[in-house]
Amino acid sequence: MTTRLIVPSKLLLQLRTYIPKGPLTYGQALTVAERQAARLRELLGVRTAKMPFDWVEHVPNLTLQVLPAHEIERLAGRPASGLTRWNQQLTYLVAVNKNTSFTHRRYTLAHEIKHVIDCPAVDTAYARIGYGNDELRGRRIEGICDHFAAHLLMPGRLVTKAWHLGIQGLGELAGQFGVSEDAMQIRLSSLGFVDPDKDKPASYFFREVDPPRFTRV
Ligand SMILES: [Zn+2]
Structure with missing residues (x-):
């Protein structure tokens, strides 16, 4: 209850x-x-x-x-x-x-x-x-x-705790926090747990536009 x-x-x-x-x-x-x-x-x-x-x-x-x-x-x-x-x-x-x-x-x-x-x-x-x-x-x-x-x-402390408990599947994490997988993906990226640019060092220092921000999806 x-x-x-x-x-x-x-x-x-x-x-x-x-x-x-x-x-x-x-x-x-x-x-x-x-x-x-x-x-x-x-x-x-x-x-x-x-x-x-x-x-x-x-x-x-x-x-x-x-x-x-x-x-x-x-x-x-x-x-x-x-x-x-x-x-x-x-x-x-x-x-x-x-x-x-x-x-x-x-x-x-x-x-x-x-x-x-x-x-x-x-x-x-x-x-x-x-x-x-x-x-x-x-x-x-x-x-x-x-x-x-x-x-x-998606408080950083709680997402970090879940990640270290082994809950690392995007769908599972998103479900646990009641957010979309896209929103969780961005949060995981902002916390450094996933890194879509990890093989492209130059991308850390140059962008054509503002970095992506959270979207309501
Ligand atoms: Zn508004």
Whole structure:
């Protein structure tokens, strides 16, 4: 039998204390995201590899909806995996696209939770992200939320522990953490357990484009 996790009343405030007052660099923002992901598991008392999400709808002032793709598209103005909206009173709507896979929905919800955590600080903390380029800034903020999701769903310590216990099959690991095999492959690569470039030393020092980031698949 599983029991629902208790949501501390100041959950969001406690996670927001990790965001410094001034503008962050992209690297600093990624570090903050990692710490918040680890702290969120701690605050909720999560003991399992697979992150549960039954607590989300019990976060004060947050409404969680799972909507068909066409509704999400209408709200977002474009096809999307999910969206987060908030108002001046810090009341949040998180909507997730129902017509995506189980693992995609979980990744989306984790990503949207980071938008909720960040919303009061987004204008100051991310003021210099993108160096005045709004399009780049938007992409980087999405990358920060994906980074948070990856660390919430696949904590480095737990993935490392599973790997050393001999759980090294991609499907098995992905199943254990409730993520797609693609997401787990990227996480294993970021932790250094798999290395698609190992026979191409020059590839470590040259890329045509930004390195791949986590995608919700
Ligand atoms: Zn987003």
